[in-house]
Amino acid sequence: MDGQKTAAKAPQVTYKRVLLKISGEALMGDQGYGLHPPTVSRIASEVKAVHDLGVEICMVIGGGNIFRGLQGAAQGMERTTADYMGMLATVMNALAMQAALEALGIHTRVISAIPMDQVCEPYIRRRAVRHLEKKRVCIFAAGTGNPYFTTDTAATLRANEMGCEAIFKGTKVDGVYDKDPKKHDDAKRYDTVSYDEVLQKHLGVMDASAIALARENNKPIIVFSLDEPGGFRGILAGEGTYTIVKG
Numbered sequence: 001m002d003g004q005k006t007a008a009k010a011p012q013v014t015y016k017r018v019l020l021k022i023s024g025e026a027l028m029g030d031q032g033y034g035l036h037p038p039t040v041s042r043i044a045s046e047v048k049a050v051h052d053l054g055v056e057i058c059m060v061i062g063g064g065n066i067f068r069g070l071q072g073a074a075q076g077m078e079r080t081t082a083d084y085m086g087m088l089a090t091v092m093n094a095l096a097m098q099a100a101l102e103a104l105g106i107h108t109r110v111i112s113a114i115p116m117d118q119v120c121e122p123y124i125r126r127r128a129v130r131h132l133e134k135k136r137v138c139i140f141a142a143g144t145g146n147p148y149f150t151t152d153t154a155a156t157l158r159a160n161e162m163g164c165e166a167i168f169k170g171t172k173v174d175g176v177y178d179k180d181p182k183k184h185d186d187a188k189r190y191d192t193v194s195y196d197e198v199l200q201k202h203l204g205v206m207d208a209s210a211i212a213l214a215r216e217n218n219k220p221i222i223v224f225s226l227d228e229p230g231g232f233r234g235i236l237a238g239e240g241t242y243t244i245v246k247g
Contacts, residue, residue, distance in 0.1 A: 014236055014238055018050075019155055019162065020059045020060075021060045021167060021170070024063045024065035024066060024068075025064050026043065026061075027039055027043070027093055034065060035093070043170075044104055046229075048101070051106055055236055057132075057137045058162050058164060061090055062093070062151040063086045065089075069083035069085065069087075086143075087113070087143050088114075088142070091110070091119070091142055094141035095120070098139060107134075107135070109139070111123050111128055111139065112140075113144055123140070128161075129163070149209070150207050152207050153210045153213065157213065160217050166219070167219055169205065174241045174242065175243030176203055191243060192243070192245075192246065194247060195214060195247060198245055199212075205221060211245075214245070222245075224241070
C-alpha cells in the first residue's frame with residue numbers, strides 16, 4: 001500500500017530539484033537577535049516534509065539575525081570587512097540548520113564559499129551535485145565568497161550551478177504585493193509577475209543583480225510565506241498561495 005501511495009504522489013511534485021532561500025531573520029522567531037532553536041526546528045521540519053516527497057533540496061540562509069554587512073558599513077566599518085563578517089554569520093546559521101535537519105534524520109552538508117575545513121566542506125560544484133543526487137540537503141554558506149554580493153545573489157548563482165528548477169524565497173508574506181501589505185489594507189498580491197516588472201517597480205523580491213541573473217537563466221522565483229505551516233510542501237504538490245516571478 002505504501003508503494004502505491006508514493007507512486008500516486010510522485011507525479012504531483014512540480015519540481016524535482018529546488019533551492020530554498022530564507023533570511024537570517026527568519027531564524028530569530030520573536031527575538032530581536034540571534035537564533036531561536038524552536039523556530040529553526042520548525043523550518044527544518046518544513047524542509048523534511050518536502051525532502052520526504054523525493055525532492056532534492058539546496059538551501060541558502062542569510063546572516064542578518066547575527067550581522068549584516070551593509071549595516072556595519074553604514075556605521076563606519078570598511079565595507080569589505082563588514083561583508084566578510086556577514087558571510088561568517090551565514091555559516092553559523094547554516095550549522096544550526098544542519099543540526100536541526102540531522103536531528104530529524106536528514107543527511108545534510110554545509111558547503112562554504114570560504115574554506116573552513118574543520119566545520120564544513122569547501123564549495124566544489126561536482127561534489128555538491130553528487131550530494132544532491134544522494135538525496136542529501138546542501139546548505140550553501142558564506143554567500144558567493146565575495147564582498148558586495150548579497151545572499152540573494154548567492155542563492156541565484158548556486159541555483160543555476162546546481163541545475164535547480166526553481167528558487168523558493170521564504171518570507172513573512174504569502175507572495176509579492178504592489179505595496180507593503182502590513183501597512184496598506186488595499187495592497188494587491190500578484191499571482192505572476194515578470195522579472196522586468198520586479199526591477200521597474202522595485203518590488204523588493206530580491207536585489208537587482210539576483211533578479212537579473214535569474215532572468216538571464218530563466219529561473220523562476222517562487223515567493224511564499226515561511227510562516228504558513230506546510231506551505232513549502234503544498235506548493236511542491238501544486239497547492240497553496242504564492243507569487244511566481246518569471247519571464
